[in-house]
Amino acid sequence: MEKLTHIHSTTIVLPQTDIDTDQIMPGRFLTSTTREGLSEAIFADWRYDVDGQPLPDFALNQPGAADCQVLVAGNNFGCGSSREHAPWGLVDFGFRAVISTRFADIFSNNSLKNGLVPVVINEDTHNWLLEHPGAMVDIDVAAATLSLPNGVSLNFPLDGFAQHCLLEGLDQLGYLQSKESEISHFEQVRPWKP
Amino acid sequence: MSGKSLFEKVWEDHLVSAETPANPAVLYIDLHLTHEVTTPQAFTLLREQGMPVRRPDLTLATLDHSTPTVPVTGLKDLDVLSEPAQAAQIRQMVQNCEDFGIELHGFGSDQRGIVHVIGPEIGATQPGKTIVCGDSHSSTHGAFGALAFGIGSTEVGHVLATQCLLQRKPKSMAINFNGQLPAGVTAKDIILATIGEIGVDGGTGHVIEYRGNVISGLSMEERMTICNMTIEAGARAGMMAPDDTTVEFLAGRPQAPGGADWEPAVERWLSLPSDDDATFDREIDIDVANLVPMVTFGTNPGMVVPITASVPDSNGDLSFRKALDYMGLEPGQSMQQTSVDVVFVGSCTNSRLPDLRAAARVLKGNKIADSVRMLVVPGSEIIKQQAEAEGLHEIFLAAGAEWREAGCSMCLGMNGDNLLPGQLCVSTSNRNFEGRQGIGGRTVLASPETAAASAINGRITDPRTLL
Numbered sequence: 001m002e003k004l005t006h007i008h009s010t011t012i013v014l015p016q017t018d019i020d021t022d023q024i025m026p027g028r029f030l031t032s033t034t035r036e037g038l039s040e041a042i043f044a045d046w047r048y049d050v051d052g053q054p055l056p057d058f059a060l061n062q063p064g065a066a067d068c069q070v071l072v073a074g075n076n077f078g079c080g081s082s083r084e085h086a087p088w089g090l091v092d093f094g095f096r097a098v099i100s101t102r103f104a105d106i107f108s109n110n111s112l113k114n115g116l117v118p119v120v121i122n123e124d125t126h127n128w129l130l131e132h133p134g135a136m137v138d139i140d141v142a143a144a145t146l147s148l149p150n151g152v153s154l155n156f157p158l159d160g161f162a163q164h165c166l167l168e169g170l171d172q173l174g175y176l177q178s179k180e181s182e183i184s185h186f187e188q189v190r191p192w193k194p
Numbered sequence: 195m196s197g198k199s200l201f202e203k204v205w206e207d208h209l210v211s212a213e214t215p216a217n218p219a220v221l222y223i224d225l226h227l228t229h230e231v232t233t234p235q236a237f238t239l240l241r242e243q244g245m246p247v248r249r250p251d252l253t254l255a256t257l258d259h260s261t262p263t264v265p266v267t268g269l270k271d272l273d274v275l276s277e278p279a280q281a282a283q284i285r286q287m288v289q290n291c292e293d294f295g296i297e298l299h300g301f302g303s304d305q306r307g308i309v310h311v312i313g314p315e316i317g318a319t320q321p322g323k324t325i326v327c328g329d330s331h332s333s334t335h336g337a338f339g340a341l342a343f344g345i346g347s348t349e350v351g352h353v354l355a356t357q358c359l360l361q362r363k364p365k366s367m368a369i370n371f372n373g374q375l376p377a378g379v380t381a382k383d384i385i386l387a388t389i390g391e392i393g394v395d396g397g398t399g400h401v402i403e404y405r406g407n408v409i410s411g412l413s414m415e416e417r418m419t420i421c422n423m424t425i426e427a428g429a430r431a432g433m434m435a436p437d438d439t440t441v442e443f444l445a446g447r448p449q450a451p452g453g454a455d456w457e458p459a460v461e462r463w464l465s466l467p468s469d470d471d472a473t474f475d476r477e478i479d480i481d482v483a484n485l486v487p488m489v490t491f492g493t494n495p496g497m498v499v500p501i502t503a504s505v506p507d508s509n510g511d512l513s514f515r516k517a518l519d520y521m522g523l524e525p526g527q528s529m530q531q532t533s534v535d536v537v538f539v540g541s542c543t544n545s546r547l548p549d550l551r552a553a554a555r556v557l558k559g560n561k562i563a564d565s566v567r568m569l570v571v572p573g574s575e576i577i578k579q580q581a582e583a584e585g586l587h588e589i590f591l592a593a594g595a596e597w598r599e600a601g602c603s604m605c606l607g608m609n610g611d612n613l614l615p616g617q618l619c620v621s622t623s624n625r626n627f628e629g630r631q632g633i634g635g636r637t638v639l640a641s642p643e644t645a646a647a648s649a650i651n652g653r654i655t656d657p658r659t660l661l
């Protein structure tokens with residue numbers, strides 16, 4: 001994973017609440033056996049017409065969308081299926097952060113393992129962002145702060161371990177593997193065996 | 195100090211190392227369920243790094259999500275029965291299991307089925323275990339007093355390689371169900387009403403323990419239906435206290451402890467329920483005495499009403515309005531006036547033998563409406579055999595329904611069992627998201643009883659009017 005320290009980008013806004021991972025990555029694309037090449041599939045049912053032509057009004061089809069690294073979405077983004085294909089696709093499209101008032105747990109976990117930062121903010125700031133699509137925002141991963149062009153700057157919650165992994169570009173598996181002797185010990189001494 | 199909850203007991207029992215402000219806990223996993231859709235990338239990672247699967251003996255594998263629901267005798271059949279991408283994914287799973295020494299409950303095994311159906315069925319799901327799967331409906335297994343939750347494919351790789359996960363301890367929530375459940379109201383109606391009450395993000399960050407006299411009176415299958423949909427309220431996991439019903443269900447199952455191991459296991463299981471003075475971060479009481487059958491009207495499981503009600507008003511909420519437009523429903527329209535094109539009985543929520551019996555009881559002696567297509571898809575090969583031994587399939591076929599092979603099928607429409615654009619389906623599955631059952635398809639979630647009654651009338655129907 002690449003190191004992620006700083007994100008400076010305009011935003012794309014999808015204001016709907018409860019956007020589930022079936023919308024982010026429809027089930028028919030789950031036949032993929034790799035992590036790559038999923039950018040074309042994200043929001044496919046909202047993004048293309050029945051003939052597969054891009055719908056010009058949809059936010060991801062606007063000129064310049066491909067350069068946006070920050071998605072602003074309605075409350076409770078990423079609910080539903082655990083499919084990691086959702087963050088894989090978002091990252092493949094170019095997103096490095098999603099901003100909302102709440103994220104589903106599994107989506108949040110999956111995102112942090114793929115260099116996609118879930119940024120949880122209060123309703124007022126969220127409303128401002130929803131009303132200002134294309135705003136230039138700045139996300140400092142080391143300080144866990146989000147800065148808006150209106151001068152507002154605020155902290156967002158970011159687990160210290162996940163933050164460390166993002167900043168250093170570390171895969172969490174390495175940390176787990178370093179626990180091997182403790183894992184073996186646990187297996188030997190536990191009072192019952194599965 | 196207050197006592198411990200069921201969740202805390204299971205959590206603490208699996209800590210390889212506890213969490214600190216800097217590092218998450220290392221949690222040991224007792225059972226890893228795997229299927230073809232969310233594992234390929236994880237196996238690729240192991241291969242690239244030259245790592246073995248640490249505990250193939252604690253890994254259970256099956257084929258369910260993209261498998262055809264017409265008879266398959268071997269992999270060769272997939273050339274004609276499946277799309278190339280689905281067939282390739284299934285073949286890759288077979289190969290991965292072979293290469294990494296994992297027993298696969300694949301085609302030809304009478305233990306194949308939906309991953310959350312076969313775990314309990316073969317007795318691999320047990321109280322006090324930690325259970326994960328690259329699948330959000332892992333919450334199903336919490337019905338046994340296991341701590342069970344869904345993970346992503348990267349974490350699948352972590353468990354394959356180390357049998358452990360990095361986790362922060364979730365918060366806890368108790369939902370107490372009390373009162374007398376009225377006749378004709380099912381476990382599915384209880385959980386749909388609960389999600390309607392707390393919302394699709396009402397459980398985020400929490401492990402829910404379902405408690406109260408209603409839960410202790412339910413069968414294991416009913417308990418699984420409730421725990422299954424925990425994720426639809428956004429919660430990390432759902433759990434229920436193991437009791438005599440749990441023990442009875444597990445006795446004699448192939449992977450349940452046997453012989454001299456049985457008594458100590460039962461003793462341990464029955465020590466797991468929350469202590470009387472255990473506390474929870476949140477507590478909610480739900481009285482079931484006035485519940486009626488529930489149906490969804492929108493595009494998430496929290497958009498749910500009593501079947502006797504009308505479609506609610508959007509009150510200017512744009513997401514809500516968009517959902518109604520997608521469903522082709524108008525505020526004020528009576529739910530029971532809604533016509534139905536397809537009925538699906540199946541999925542890890544409602545595809546077990548009692549679910550099929552319930553649907554058959556409603557259908558017996560009736561025909562489904564001419565305009566309706568109905569699919570009945572058992573959750574596992576074993577359930578299929580049991581249902582056929584009871585003659586349930588004959589009731590379904592005589593009514594005009596299709597009787598299929600086990601699998602996820604139209605729950606997520608990955609295998610060719612799809613809705614067509616605009617079709618409305620009363621489905622016993624767990625998700626009514628846009629396009630979940632096929633592009634442009636509309637899903638109304640309901641119990642097997644409601645699904646069967648709706649198939650007969652060709653419109654959404656309160657099953658209590660037919661029973």
Ligand code: SF4
Nearest residue numbers: 331541542602605606
């Ligand atoms: S039946 Fe549906 S919800 Fe259950 S595991 Fe299969 S696809 Fe997932």
